[in-house]
Amino acid sequence: MPDVQAVVARAKNEPVRVETIHVPDPGPGEALVKVQACGVCHTDLHYKQGGIGDDYPYLLGHEAAGVVESVGEGVDDVAPGDFVILNWRAVCGKCRACRRGRPWYCFDTHNATQKMTLADGTELSPALGIGAFAEKTLVAAGQCTKVDPSTPATVAGLLGCGVMAGLGAALNTGNVQRGDSVAVFGCGGVGDAAVAGASLGGATTVIAVDMDDRKLEWARQFGATHTVNARNENAVERIQELTGGFGVDLAIDAVGLPETYKQAFYARDLAGTVVLVGVPTPEQKLELPFIDFFARGGSLKSSWYGDCLPERDFPMLIDLYRQGRLPLEAFVSEEIGIGDVEEAFTKMHAGEVLRSVVVIK
Template identity: 75%
Template sequence: MPQTVRGVVAKAKGEPVSIESIVIPDPGPFDVVVKISACGVCHTDLHYREGGINDEFPFLLGHEAAGVVETVGDAVTHVAIGDFVVLNWRAMCGECRACKKGKPWYCFDTHNASKKMTLEDGTELSPALGIGAFADKTLVHEGQCTKVNPESDPAVVGLLGCGVMAGLGAAMNTGNVSRGDSVAVIGCGGVGDAAIAGARLAGATTIIAVDRDPGKLEWAKDIGATHTVDASKVDAVEAVQELTDGFGADVVIDAVGRPETWKQAFYARDLAGTVVLVGVPTPDMQLEMPLIDFFSRGGSLKSSWYGDCLPERDFPMLVDLYEQGRLPLEKFVTERIGIEDVEAAFSAMHKGTVLRSVVEL
């Protein structure tokens, strides 16, 4: 039987979100209904509301979520009723050219639910990143569910569903940070601080946090940065070079995604070092640089999609490290809020006063 639940909906570009009645259909053969326990408020949700992703309004927002499988389709084998899961937006298909090349973290045809959730009047909803988890329940493909330790705090581990995994993976997977490396992270919001945590976990010995906000630099130190650079007061590139014996960092991660910060990352790395872009640029941004600089410096210039993660491999491992006290995921939860507080959380995010607000249901 279809179910009617509460959900946070963005009906039009730039307008405040509203709580609406959402109809959850019976799951298709490979679909599952998940009862949401908690869901983080991510910048991507704000981008959806502002029309920065596409114009397929109305959107059912929310995607950094954990919950319990409530109902399963007839052909589901990946999870069972009662499983505690973290939701992911890259459910590998196994059939596209990336998957067949053995690079499923680039999967070009990820799975989503076969049916649409709707408003009560039948209007189809576009779930954020194929999830839509600012709701009491949501409908997803079974491959979007990753089983993790059921004793874990949903508000904490649910953040692996997007931003925290993006940052951790930018360091550990895309940047291949290893023991003894020097790492600089530009932009110390949730994704940047997760990159710092990932660099620390991978064994980097010098971890430099770069931001223009002293408060965010304090957060970065608490997460694991060994040095901080206030880019509002000093030249960030020169500061990173000074902290790395004049050479530049082995890996520089741009967690902002602007031409200015990418150039800083490029020139702040060591010769043959690695630049990782994990901050998301807007379509209008342009980069202009001398081509000879790319040739003469060598190294790697990479973009990180979802931290190049494999949810089935990475989520359980990272949750176990959190439970062992080796990964401070709990420090990313700034506040726990109700479903009616999402719009206020967007405002706090815009002001830079939170790492993550988390909706608890």
């Protein structure tokens, strides 16, 4: 049972700190992974703030890549030495979604059975079942996806959450097609990934919407053909102007506020699609004239983890990165140490970075 250094949130809104934790040797169906890099995601901040639950203490970090160190009984998909991206939706293969050939909707995803603990034996709750702001972490083997080992861990790990969510919202959930027009509301990490996905999918008009000119400039780096600062102009009207008065084929809400969803809803063409990938809070309410749902037709979708299937999507996206067609490195604003996570949360909340990435030596 190795003892390692890891970032722990002990209580709501308390500063996180680096502590020694115990990581069990892998049991049946589990894998021990030596973490090399892990992105600092908004979800980790939500855990710290109590926005996801109160099952403290939390072992934070989930957007990670590393090398499998050992595996438990019955594991044959990965082996010691494999370079892997960690994912938080290890599919079961048995539920009604999996049996119908739709494993990206799996209703019974799973994590490691054994618990990692603090030095005093207190059980930790790993963020999204991963807990990767740590030198080593224990996961279900199905949470490990092998990719090309020549890929830098600092970019590979980003596919484990935010970047995959945005890319998948455009490519998988939104099913962007060649020649489509797309609007993306919110140009943080997930939104810019959606912009990149729309561009990869062949959209000829990609409109980025935000209230921060710095973020809009970031969006241009990922393929936005037009930008709209919603602080200065009516976003819906401007999008209609840019699309001949019709609206876009696909509108993606990467914010998750009632206001941005309404903008996405009305910014699409009559038979257009809206995809919600930004995460709302439980108390938020959405009110729209019911007739507008009928009058506009089209599709309203929610995107779970970009509707991704890691074993299908991660290797493909890494190949696109290696071909120079997917600029994953542009998401990395800074590389930091394991003791710098609290400061990274401050920068992220202020909108100063797309991604801070913890590098673990």
